[in-house]
Amino acid sequence: MNEIVSVGARIKVAFETTPGVRPVEGFKTVLNVTEAPEIALSLETIDVSNITDLITRYVPGRQDPGGEKQFTMNHSDDGIVDWNTLVALAETKKASGLRCWWEYRYPNAANSFFFCGTPQMLGNSGITGNSASTLSGSVVFEEYGGWLPHSTEITPSAAETTVAVGSTATVTLTHSVGAVGVTSSNPGVATATESSGTVTITGVKAGTSIFTFKDGNMDSCKVVVEVTAA
Numbered sequence: 001m002n003e004i005v006s007v008g009a010r011i012k013v014a015f016e017t018t019p020g021v022r023p024v025e026g027f028k029t030v031l032n033v034t035e036a037p038e039i040a041l042s043l044e045t046i047d048v049s050n051i052t053d054l055i056t057r058y059v060p061g062r063q064d065p066g067g068e069k070q071f072t073m074n075h076s077d078d079g080i081v082d083w084n085t086l087v088a089l090a091e092t093k094k095a096s097g098l099r100c101w102w103e104y105r106y107p108n109a110a111n112s113f114f115f116c117g118t119p120q121m122l123g124n125s126g127i128t129g130n131s132a133s134t135l136s137g138s139v140v141f142e143e144y145g146g147w148l149p150h151s152t153e154i155t156p157s158a159a160e161t162t163v164a165v166g167s168t169a170t171v172t173l174t175h176s177v178g179a180v181g182v183t184s185s186n187p188g189v190a191t192a193t194e195s196s197g198t199v200t201i202t203g204v205k206a207g208t209s210i211f212t213f214k215d216g217n218m219d220s221c222k223v224v225v226e227v228t229a230a
Contacts, residue, residue, distance in 0.1 A: 002108065004106050004108060004109045005106075005108070006106070007107070008106075008107040009104065009105060009106045009107065010029050010030075010033075010105045010218065011029070011030045011033045011036050011071070011102065011103070011104060011105075012027035012028060012029050012030065012102070012103040012105055012151065013027060013028055013030055013086065013100060013101065013102050013103070013119075014026045014027040014028065014100075014101055014103075014151065015089070015090075015093045015098050015099070015100055015101070016093075016098040016099050016100075016101065017098070019096070019097035019098055019099075020097075020099075022101050022114060022116070022145055022148075023101060023151070024149075024151055024152055025151055025152035025175065026151075027101075027103050027151040027153075028177075028217055029217050029218045029219070030071075030073075030082070030083075030086075031073075031078070031079060031082060031218075032073045032074040032076055032079045033071055033072070033073050034072050034073060034074055034134065035071070035072040036071055036104060037069040037070050037071060037139075039065055039069070039113065039115055039141075039144070040065070040066070041063040041064065041065050041144070042063065042064050042065075042066075043060060043061070043063050043064075044060075044061035044062050044063070044064060045058040045059070045060065045061055046058060046059050046060075046061045063144075065115075065141050065144060066141060067140060067141055068138055068139070068140060068141070069115075069117060069138070069139045069140075069141055070136060070137070070138055070139075071136070071137040071138075071139065072125060072134050072135070072136060072137075073134060073135045073136075073137060074132060074133075074134060074135070075124075075132070075133035075134055075135050079135060080122060080135065083119070083122045083135070083137050084121075084122060086100075086119050087119050087120065087121060087122070090118050090119050094118070099116050099118070099142060099143075100116065100117060100118055100119060100139075101114055101115070101116050101145065102114065102115055102116070102117060102139070103150075103151055105150060105151075111147045111148055111149055111150065112147070112148065112149070112150045112151065113145070113146065113147055113148075114145030114146065114147075114148055115141065115142075115143065115144055115145050116141075116142040116143035116144075116145060117139040117140055117141045117142050117143075118139065118140045118142060119137060119138070119139050120137070120138040120139065120140060121138075122135055122136070122137055123135070123136040123137070123138065124136060152175050153175055153217075153219040153221070154173055154174070154175050154176040154177070154180070154213060154214075154215050154217075154219045154220065154221050155173065155174050155175055155221060156171050156172070156173055156199075156213070156221050156222075156223050157171055157172040157173075157174070158171055158223065159222070159223060159224065160223070160224045160225075160226070161201065161223060161224075161225055161226070162225075162226045162227075162228060163190065163201055163202070163203040163225060163226075163227055163228070164203055164227070164228050164229070164230050165203045165204065165205055165206060165227060165228070165229055165230040166202075166203060166230050167202075167203055167230070168200055168201060168202050168203075169200075169201045169203075169225070170198060170199065170200055170201070171198075171199040171201065171223055172197055172198055172199070173194070173197045173198075173199060173213060173221070174197065175219075176197055176213075176215040176219070177215045177216050177217040177219065178215055178216020178217065179215070179216050180194045180197075180213050180214065180215050180216075181213070181214045181215075182194055182199070182211060182212070182213055183211070183212045183214075184209050184210070184211050184212075185209055185210040185211075185212075186207060186208065186209035186210070187209070188204060188205065188207075189203075189204055189205055189206075189207035189208065189209040189225070189227050190202060190203050190204055190209045190211075190225045190227050191204060192211050192225075194213065199211075199213070199223075201223075201225055203225075203227040203228070204227065205227065206227055206228060206229045207227055208224065208225065208226050208227070209224075209225045209227070210222055210223070210224050210225070211223045211224075211225060
């Protein structure tokens with residue numbers, strides 16, 4: 001059984017490029033979120049009893065997700081700028097009929113949770129002595145998306161590759177955003193450099209190294225490199 005945990009989870013947001021169509025790429029991580037709202041569907045019921053009924057009878061009515069959703073974020077100047085930019089962009093996109101979609105992405109889950117909602121002006125969560133200051137961001141719920149495949153993130157052309165000592169191999173990264181950082185589990189075995197989505201891997205000595213690539217959107221992927229003797 002694959003139990004899902006919230007460690008490493010991210011909240012991401014993107015705008016429609018076609019009105020009414022949920023985007024599948026271009027989602028940006030919202031930084032510093034400490035708590036994301038629950039999306040619970042409460043069921044309304046409709047009384048369909050008649051005068052002969054001794055017990056009230058109901059049929060399912062509409063499901064109500066609630067109109068306002070509240071995000072809590074650590075207080076930072078950059079966070080304020082990012083949220084205010086998001087609100088302004090939502091207003092601009094609205095003029096073209098393009099809506100804002102939110103993604104709850106869990107690192108070890110097969111799918112993400114999506115909903116559509118418009119961000120509102122940023123508030124303050126109040127002040128408590130000797131505690132971290134937080135911000136409060138409201139979103140007006142518009143459409144339920146549900147559990148669907150993850151949005152597109154940084155992806156390598158191959159999850160595994162082999163290179164000989166003294167030789168190079170190339171892996172292409174697609175859907176990366178901004179600068180890409182490279183780390184290695186075993187830098188003595190192989191080195192890697194990235195430029196414009198192209199990763200050049202050089203074999204140093206026989207062994208295995210796992211490279212992790214993380215872009216400016218905090219999205220990451222891994223490539224396993226097997227280095228063989230020349």
